[in-house]
Amino acid sequence: xxxxxxxxxxxxxxxxxxxxxxxxxxxxxxxxxxxxxxxxxxxxxxxxxxxxxxxxxxxxxxxxxxxxxxxxxxxxxxxxxxxxxxxxxxxxxxxxxxxxxxxxxxxxxxxxxxxxxxxxxxxxxxxxxxxxxxxxxxxxxxxxxxxxxxxxxxxxxxxxxxxxxxxxxxxxxxxxxxxxxxxxxxxxxxxxxxxxxxxxxxxxxxxxxxxxxxxxxxxxxxxxxxxxxxxxxxxxxxxxxxxxxxxxxxxxxxxxxxxxxxxxxxxxxxxxxxxxxxxxxxxxxxxxxxxxxxxxxxxxxxxxxxxxxxxxxxxxxxxxxxxxxxxxxxxxxxxxxxxxxxxxxxxxxxxxxxxxxxxxxxxxxxxxxxxxxxxxxxxxxxxxxxxxxxxxxxxxxxxxxxxxxxxxxxxxxxxxxxx
Numbered sequence: 551x552x553x554x555x556x557x558x559x560x561x562x563x564x565x566x567x568x569x570x571x572x573x574x575x576x577x578x579x580x581x582x583x584x585x586x587x588x589x590x591x592x593x594x595x596x597x598x599x600x601x602x603x604x605x606x607x608x609x610x611x612x613x614x615x616x617x618x619x620x621x622x623x624x625x626x627x628x629x630x631x632x633x634x635x636x637x638x639x640x641x642x643x644x645x646x647x648x649x650x651x652x653x654x655x656x657x658x659x660x661x662x663x664x665x666x667x668x669x670x671x672x673x674x675x676x677x678x679x680x681x682x683x684x685x686x687x688x689x690x691x692x693x694x695x696x697x698x699x700x701x702x703x704x705x706x707x708x709x710x711x712x713x714x715x716x717x718x719x720x721x722x723x724x725x726x727x728x729x730x731x732x733x734x735x736x737x738x739x740x741x742x743x744x745x746x747x748x749x750x751x752x753x754x755x756x757x758x759x760x761x762x763x764x765x766x767x768x769x770x771x772x773x774x775x776x777x778x779x780x781x782x783x784x785x786x787x788x789x790x791x792x793x794x795x796x797x798x799x800x801x802x803x804x805x806x807x808x809x810x811x812x813x814x815x816x817x818x819x820x821x822x823x824x825x826x827x828x829x830x831x832x833x834x835x836x837x838x839x840x841x842x843x844x845x846x847x848x849x850x851x852x853x854x855x856x857x858x859x860x861x862x863x864x865x866x867x868x869x870x871x872x873x874x875x876x877x878x879x880x881x882x883x884x885x886x887x888x889x890x891x892x893x894x895x896x897x898x899x900x901x902x903x904x905x906x907x908x909x910x911x912x913x914x915x916x917x918x919x920x921x922x923x924x925x926x927x928x929x930x931x932x933x934x935x936x937x938x939x940x941x942x943x944x945x946x947x948x949x950x951x952x953x954x955x956x957x958x959x960x961x962x963x964x965x966x967x968x969x
Contacts, residue, residue, distance in 0.1 A: 551595070551607060558594050559619075562587045568623070577631070582953035584623040592616045648693070648702070650676045650713040650726075658714035658740060659686065673706055700729050710736040768915065768947045776949060781890050785881040796878060799830055799870070806866040809835040812879060817896035820916045825888040827896055828879035832867025833860075853904035854933055873963050880919045892952040893918025894940040912940040915947070925958035 563569050566583045595612050598604070647670045651659055656679060662670070674691040675682065676699075683692050693702075702708070711730050713723070723739065730737040768774060789796070800811045813831040816824055840862055863871065870876040883889040889896065896917035902910075922939045923931060931939070943951070 551598070551604065554598060555591075555595070558591055559587070562591055568627070577628075578954040578957040579950060580627045580631075581624060581957055582950060584620055584627070585953075587623065588616045588620045591619075645709045646671050646673050646707055647710040647712055648672070648674045648676065648699075648708055650711065650715070651679065651682060652677065652715055652717070653679045654716045655679075655714040655740075656681055656685075662712065670710070673708060674702075699726065703729065703733055703735060708735055710738060712738045712740075714740045768944065773949055777890065777952065778887075780949075781884050784891060785884040789881050789885075792878070799875060799878070802866055803830055803870075807831075807834065807864045813876075816899060817917070818899055818902045818913060819888055819896055821913055822902070823888075824899065825883070825886075825896075827889070828882055830867075830870055830876040830879060832864060832870050832876050833862040834864065837862040853901040854936075874920075874924070874959075875963075877919050884919070888916075890916045890918045892920055892955050894921050894943065895923065908941075909937045911944065912937060915944050920955060920959040922955060925955055925962050 566587055568580070568583050568587060592612060596609070599607060599609075599612075649659065649662065649672060659675070659682060672690050674693040675686065676693045676695060676697055677683070678695045686692070699711070703711075711726065713726065715723070727737055803811050809831055811831060813829045813833070814826050815829070817827045819825050844857060844861075867876070880889060881891075884891060893915050894912045894917055897905075902913070922943050923936045926939060943955075
């Protein structure tokens, strides 16, 4: 069995590409890959045991081995990432770059500064973004959008041009590529359109003409079936394992304030279906009736209503919201097929009525208990950015993305970032 473990694990590690270390990957992806390797490896060992009738081998030993293996896989990957990050940082040290960033791509600059590109010496930022000028104007040289880049490259020791454009303009990008190629300067380009085509595009051929089809919603029926299966299995396991904790919270809600244990509210689900969502009650009984009187204190733009220090929230409710434990009963919604563990949060019918047409596409996927918005600083995200995040999730959906959001949600629960 020990000899068999080597080829099985080698095969699985190669399949998932776990032997390849990429800084561009989120660490949550590595955790998910390690989990799949160990889970499938454990399953393979059990099958081998039954096939060859190795009845004298303890399954507890298998389980212990897999747990230790999972831990050491993560540790090994973390060490490799640390070494590679330092190596990349040294390689970028002393490298000169200019950035071209348009309005709406501020996050690109933050990612560049906080990543391995942080070692790059930024000679200037070509931008028309007022927010970038306000935040980074005192730190970096802000250059005008109409700058003669060809002349700038001739007069300055530039090693790389990094371009982040929300809108793809062939007439603007192609000349930049050729200008950089002429003098041997590296050109790095980012666009949301490339992300969309790479993740959702499907090539079709009409005679000699190439067509790219964008389904505009997840269309991988096999992966969606796996998602539904995992939703059901994880919900059952979660509710059974945490049932004592579930009852403890219910008792606390009942004893701490007057009213029912659960808060039931109508929400909008897949393609406009109305369903009842369940949560632990975190507010006083007549909280919804007081919304009209508190509208002037609303801190969120758009049709959503949120207050940082909401007077309607009970002391226990404040803790449940910070840890997102008030969402636990929604696992019953998942079992009923109304929700998924990961997906856009279900809105109120009154909110949907105020949606712009393009925002309705977030209803093309089953709503979830957690989503990108909840793990991306939800308290500080505008309604417009929230909607964009949900559409980005739909456009780039995969089981791997769900796993990343799930692990980040666990992290957010311990950080108590809810409101």
